[in-house]
Amino acid sequence: MLTVKGLSFDYGRQSILKDIDLSIDAGEIVGLVAPNGTGKSTLLRNITGLLRPKRGQVTLLGNDSQSQRQVFLKHLFFLEDSQRLYEVLTPVELLSYVKAMWGGELSVDQVLKALRMERYHNKRISTFSLGMRQHVLLGAYLISGADLLLFDEPLNGLDPTSIELFTHIFSRLRDQGKSILMSSHQLGNVTTMAERVIFLKDGQVTSYQTAAIDLQAKYDELFGVPEELF
Ligand SMILES: Nc1ncnc2c1ncn2[C@@H]1O[C@H](COP(=O)(O)OP(=O)(O)O)[C@@H](O)[C@H]1O
Numbered sequence: 001m002l003t004v005k006g007l008s009f010d011y012g013r014q015s016i017l018k019d020i021d022l023s024i025d026a027g028e029i030v031g032l033v034a035p036n037g038t039g040k041s042t043l044l045r046n047i048t049g050l051l052r053p054k055r056g057q058v059t060l061l062g063n064d065s066q067s068q069r070q071v072f073l074k075h076l077f078f079l080e081d082s083q084r085l086y087e088v089l090t091p092v093e094l095l096s097y098v099k100a101m102w103g104g105e106l107s108v109d110q111v112l113k114a115l116r117m118e119r120y121h122n123k124r125i126s127t128f129s130l131g132m133r134q135h136v137l138l139g140a141y142l143i144s145g146a147d148l149l150l151f152d153e154p155l156n157g158l159d160p161t162s163i164e165l166f167t168h169i170f171s172r173l174r175d176q177g178k179s180i181l182m183s184s185h186q187l188g189n190v191t192t193m194a195e196r197v198i199f200l201k202d203g204q205v206t207s208y209q210t211a212a213i214d215l216q217a218k219y220d221e222l223f224g225v226p227e228e229l230f
């Protein structure tokens with residue numbers, strides 16, 4: 001589905017991504033895990049082409065991210081941050097827009113219902129709490145119908161009930177054959193959903209099947225156990 005080959009990216013003299021290879025299959029949910037400031041967001045932006053890689057190639061269903069940009073973008077959905085949604089729109093307007101652009105099959109009503117957003121579907125997003133915004137964000141992903149969904153820390157700031165709802169929707173999406181790559185700075189957030197975890201360290205990635213190893217031990221080995229403060 002998604003193939004990344006030899007991807008490198010620098011911010012000025014700081015090398016953030018070094019010759020990264022990775023791939024994601026259809027229907028796979030993969031976690032991208034590393035502490036804050038490592039380069040998770042930078043990697044997602046490079047995969048989508050929001051940042052231009054220094055070197056390397058990204059293809060999605062055989063379409064090159066640069067030379068076949070339009071069809072490449074049609075197959076993926078990435079909304080980086082629920083704090084930067086179109087503030088003047090209502091959820092109904094935003095979801096209608098995404099449906100029109102990406103051509104997903106679900107109706108706006110179905111998505112509002114699935115995410116229990118009926119209470120505020122006609123209010124402007126500018127007045128929304130973080131939790132409400134995260135629901136709108138997930139709604140946009142759902143209605144896009146895109147084959148590859150990239151999420152940057154989707155569970156940040158969510159209460160336990162919403163995390164449960166997100167988990168449920170993620171597994172529904174996987175059942176529909178969608179592929180998901182989701183970043184998190186917390187290992188625990190992704191291990192319940194992802195069958196594979198990619199760790200990012202020193203600009204390079206290593207990938208492990210969730211069921212195959214003790215991921216927490218691997219995390220501690222790679223990133224160290226936090227020291228006692230007192
Ligand atoms: N616009 C930028 N200009 C320069 N350096 C940046 C910029 N954005 C991020 N960085 C640096 O790149 C590194 C990786 O950042 P980021 O991808 O946001 O990490 P993460 O998402 O894992 O928290 C950090 O050291 C950060 O300071």
Ligand SMILES: [Mg+2]
Pocket residue numbers: 040041042152
């Ligand atoms: Mg980030």
